[in-house]
Amino acid sequence: ENVLTQSPGTLSLSPGERATLSCRASQSISNNYLAWYQQKPGQVPRLLIYGASSRATGIPVRFSGSGSGTDFILTIGRLEPEDFAVYYCQQYGDSPYTFGQGTKLEIK
Amino acid sequence: QLQLQESGPGLVKPSETLSLTCTVSGGSISSGNYWWTWVRRPPGQRLEWIGIINYSGRTYYNPSLKSRVVMSVDTSENQFSLNLRSLTAADTAVYYCARAVQVTASSLIEDWGQGTLVTVSS
Numbered sequence A: 001e002n003v004l005t006q007s008p009g010t011l012s013l014s015p016g017e018r019a020t021l022s023c024r025a026s027q028s029i030s031n032n033y034l035a036w037y038q039q040k041p042g043q044v045p046r047l048l049i050y051g052a053s054s055r056a057t058g059i060p061v062r063f064s065g066s067g068s069g070t071d072f073i074l075t076i077g078r079l080e081p082e083d084f085a086v087y088y089c090q091q092y093g094d095s096p097y098t099f100g101q102g103t104k105l106e107i108k
Numbered sequence B: 001q002l003q004l005q006e007s008g009p010g011l012v013k014p015s016e017t018l019s020l021t022c023t024v025s026g027g028s029i030s031s032g033n034y035w036w037t038w039v040r041r042p043p044g045q046r047l048e049w050i051g052i053i054n055y056s057g058r059t060y061y062n063p064s065l066k067s068r069v070v071m072s073v074d075t076s077e078n079q080f081s082l083n084l085r086s087l088t089a090a091d092t093a094v095y096y097c098a099r100a101v102q103v104t105a106s107s108l109i110e111d112w113g114q115g116t117l118v119t120v121s122s
Helices: none
Strands: A004-007 A010-013 A019-025 A034-039 A046-050 A063-068 A071-076 A086-091 A103-107 B003-007 B018-025 B034-041 B048-053 B059-061 B069-074 B079-084 B093-103 B106-112 B116-120
Touching: A004 A086, A010 A019, A019 A034, A019 A086, A019 A103, A034 A063, A034 B106, A046 A063, A046 B106, A071 A086, B003 B093, B018 B034, B018 B093, B018 B116, B034 B069, B034 B106, B048 B069, B048 B079, B048 B093, B059 B069, B079 B093
Parallel strands: A010 A103
Antiparallel strands: A004 A019, A019 A071, A034 A046, A034 A086, A063 A071, A086 A103, B003 B018, B018 B079, B034 B048, B034 B093, B048 B059, B069 B079, B093 B106, B093 B116
């Protein structure tokens, strides 16, 4: 199976700063079918990005995704207080679909 | 607005079978564009995709669980279900049901249930 490794494990930033989260796959992801989800405590995961770079419906433009093959990036342009959460990447290119272990974005 | 709600026992004994149901409201489970998914997260571990089913009962399972998993769909009740047999403590997890939209030869999870904690213990 395709193992996804996210880095860093924890990212400490201040509101207004730019966040860069990484997701690296052990194998090339078919069709760049890589998604990013945000999860806050007590809430369900929320789809942010699909197809590596397409924003889901209603997602603010400060969220952007990039990358291809095995290396992907989620960038949050200017952090808002509500952006501090855990972020997961997931590949849905090949079964079994797999998830990264998550990056916790915390307030510095 | 689509809502998914898991239901089932919170505590199951080792070697027994877990049965969970996901009730879908605000949308039809019979929609041909969607697949219905189960995902779990064991304590301290990453999310694990269990498998997927469509309205006609076509399934794909994670090979790591395939020998123990059966999924089914009940279109009359707008529900889908997960049966996982021969439980061990390693199956303790929060179980999520979710809706995935078909994307070419794949599916993308868009909507999640709240999740239900299942503990396997005697």
